[in-house]
Amino acid sequence: MPPSPPPRSPLGAFVVIAVVLGGGAAAFAYTAGWLSPDRLSREKVLAALAPPDGPAPGHRRNHVKGICFIGSFAANGAGAALSRAPMLASGTYPVVGRMNLGGVSLSEPDAKARVRGLSLQFTAPDGAEWRTAMISAPFFPVATPDAFYALLQASASKEAGAMPAFAAAHPEIARFGAWAGSAPWTGSYAEERYNSLNSFIFTDAGGTDRVVRWSMRPEAQPVAVSPEALAARPPDFLNREIRQRLAAGPVRWTMQVTVAEPGDPVADPSQAWPDGRRSVDVGTLTVNTLQDEADGPCRDINYDPTVLPPGMRTSADPFPAARSSAYALSYERRAAEAAQYPHAASGARP
Numbered sequence: 001m002p003p004s005p006p007p008r009s010p011l012g013a014f015v016v017i018a019v020v021l022g023g024g025a026a027a028f029a030y031t032a033g034w035l036s037p038d039r040l041s042r043e044k045v046l047a048a049l050a051p052p053d054g055p056a057p058g059h060r061r062n063h064v065k066g067i068c069f070i071g072s073f074a075a076n077g078a079g080a081a082l083s084r085a086p087m088l089a090s091g092t093y094p095v096v097g098r099m100n101l102g103g104v105s106l107s108e109p110d111a112k113a114r115v116r117g118l119s120l121q122f123t124a125p126d127g128a129e130w131r132t133a134m135i136s137a138p139f140f141p142v143a144t145p146d147a148f149y150a151l152l153q154a155s156a157s158k159e160a161g162a163m164p165a166f167a168a169a170h171p172e173i174a175r176f177g178a179w180a181g182s183a184p185w186t187g188s189y190a191e192e193r194y195n196s197l198n199s200f201i202f203t204d205a206g207g208t209d210r211v212v213r214w215s216m217r218p219e220a221q222p223v224a225v226s227p228e229a230l231a232a233r234p235p236d237f238l239n240r241e242i243r244q245r246l247a248a249g250p251v252r253w254t255m256q257v258t259v260a261e262p263g264d265p266v267a268d269p270s271q272a273w274p275d276g277r278r279s280v281d282v283g284t285l286t287v288n289t290l291q292d293e294a295d296g297p298c299r300d301i302n303y304d305p306t307v308l309p310p311g312m313r314t315s316a317d318p319f320p321a322a323r324s325s326a327y328a329l330s331y332e333r334r335a336a337e338a339a340q341y342p343h344a345a346s347g348a349r350p
């Protein structure tokens with residue numbers, strides 16, 4: 001049995017949830033929030049995400065720590081039965097990605113980030129793009145973007161009753177708390193499974209729609225490491241580990257697409273779909289080279305989950321539109337502050 005992290009108090013877990021996911025919330029502009037001054041805006045979401053000493057200038061407002069990579073996706077062609085997206089047709093396509101950590105502070109040690117992320121930009125020969133930002137949690141802590149904003153607010157509140165009141169109103173948080181407190185930790189980005197959590201609609205060449213989620217299954221065998229052992233490692237141990245691993249050979253994941261059945265909770269990323277759903281392995285991601293974010297090609301990419309190729313579109317899941325809105329503002333702000341996050345080496349940028 002892999003060692004489990006020590007039991008955490010429910011409140012401790014909630015704080016971890018809010019800090020690690022940072023994420024934000026709500027109806028944003030896409031539900032015409034501009035008509036109602038009380039309604040949530042992307043500005044409020046970014047304010048709720050910001051650490052007490054303010055965001056790190058030039059950096060992402062969430063998942064602030066990360067490292068860029070260049071790789072490729074070898075599609076085996078099986079995905080063409082689900083979607084006519086060009087990068088699911090048999091072939092090999094370039095990928096620019098980012099391994100990252102849920103969290104809003106650059107000084108937070110890697111060992112504290114319960115959620116790890118993998119962001120990918122696939123490009124087809126015709127220029128079509130598929131961008132996705134996935135996380136290692138098997139489901140999201142809350143069911144709606146509004147609830148995520150409420151979670152950020154409750155966890156930042158000094159009122160003792162704020163989190164219990166939030167949990168009473170959003171019982172799905174207990175599932176995430178249980179996962180955060182019991183799932184094994186690993187010592188490597190390469191050993192994690194990453195999940196889209198949000199659902200999307202795939203359309204095949206015949207025009208048939210299917211609601212899907214996707215995951216990246218690691219080739220590397222996960223090795224459980226206790227949180228105490230991780231805490232004893234250097235604060236940026238994940239970047240060091242992945243550099244060493246890659247020096248010994250490429251790192252790979254298999255992409256798995258899971259198809260919903262009628263009645264599945266397609267609009268709610270806090271609920272996993274039942275076991276036994278049709279699942280198709282559509283190809284292999286190979287990571288070839290890493291580059292520090294300051295000089296790397298992922299720095300200036302917004303991994304907006306609504307950037308989708310033909311044959312894919314958003315579903316009834318409200319998160320991607322909300323995320324798109326918040327990511328765009330985060331991107332605008334960090335791009336405007338680029339002088340405060342300069343490239344480390346002149347001419348290093350691709």
Ligand code: HEM
Nearest residue numbers: 023024025060062063098117119133145196197326330331
């Ligand atoms: C309403 C809900 C959410 C909000 C408001 C939100 C907000 C954000 C923001 C502001 C960023 C920084 C974007 C940038 O500057 O490029 C970000 C990054 C990220 N988010 Fe979210 N997020 C939400 C939900 C999610 C969900 C459901 C997932 C995963 C399934 C996720 C995974 C990630 C990842 C992996 C990154 C790093 C992207 C990168 O490498 O650039 N987020 N999020």
